[in-house]
Amino acid sequence: MPVFVDPSPPGVCIFCRLIAGEIPTAKVYEDELTLAFMDMGQLNPGHTLVAIKRHAATLLDLTPDEAAAAMRTAHRVAHAVKATFNPPGITLLQANGKEGDQTVFHFHIHIVPRHSNDGIALSWPRKNPPRELLETYAEQLRLKLG
Numbered sequence: 001m002p003v004f005v006d007p008s009p010p011g012v013c014i015f016c017r018l019i020a021g022e023i024p025t026a027k028v029y030e031d032e033l034t035l036a037f038m039d040m041g042q043l044n045p046g047h048t049l050v051a052i053k054r055h056a057a058t059l060l061d062l063t064p065d066e067a068a069a070a071m072r073t074a075h076r077v078a079h080a081v082k083a084t085f086n087p088p089g090i091t092l093l094q095a096n097g098k099e100g101d102q103t104v105f106h107f108h109i110h111i112v113p114r115h116s117n118d119g120i121a122l123s124w125p126r127k128n129p130p131r132e133l134l135e136t137y138a139e140q141l142r143l144k145l146g
């Protein structure tokens, strides 16, 4: 993962500053709950971020309406990215927590246009546990979901 260092003062969130207009950004789309803007790093042309306007650090801090709004905006922007840059692939990346590779602790979704051999890689170390173990995991989750 690329290393991004937030240049904002301690306790101040760079995305909140962007959303407030304190830092200039190349805005793509805005609605009541979300703002989409160009990622400064541009892994490929058209790389866009969708952020929730209210400060919420992770997916788990969103309201259901904000979560739905974020995906609705990501879906809309992905169509625009496809129509504009025509990448053969698009990857969505949404990271939560330092261990989840989150670098800006304000909820956002990356919309990354993808091309063959574009140098972007995600390590995916499969563990392939037995099916019985998967059933116990599923049962635990079902109990929490009610």
Ligand SMILES: [Zn+2]
Pocket: 013, 014, 015, 016, 017, 054, 055, 056, 105, 106
């Ligand atoms: Zn924020």
